[in-house]
Amino acid sequence: MTADEWLPPEGDVHVRIWLAGIVFDYTATAAAARNLIHDWRQRRWCAIELICDTIDDLRLLPRLPCERLFLGS
Template identity: 75%
Template sequence: MTTGGWFPPEGDVHVRIWLADMVFDYTATTAAVRNLIHDWRKRHWCTIELIRHTIEDCGLLPRLPCEQLFLGP
């Protein structure tokens, strides 16, 4: 997974997580998503998508559950 040049340095992003056949859309801080992706690279336990076209509408989505856990070291 790459974030390319469009991944904002700060703020919120739209992250989509696939667990089996279930899809979950969330808003999370870029720092939390970077840490989530770092954790995911160690063991692929789901599929993660970063949705670019909805970055402006992230306020309409629920926050990533336990987002604070991904903000720590």
């Protein structure tokens, strides 16, 4: 399954990034997550998970750092 098939067309999603064995959980817009994954496919510098079934309240997670950069604005 690709990210485009899983991601909703809009709204927020739970993104988990694994970097050097450390886990970072973020909330991001679906558009930013889609663009992040697109960039990641060009050069895989970490592991990324899209968390579908989560008990975490997305409002409690921090926003993806520099999320605006992945929105193209």
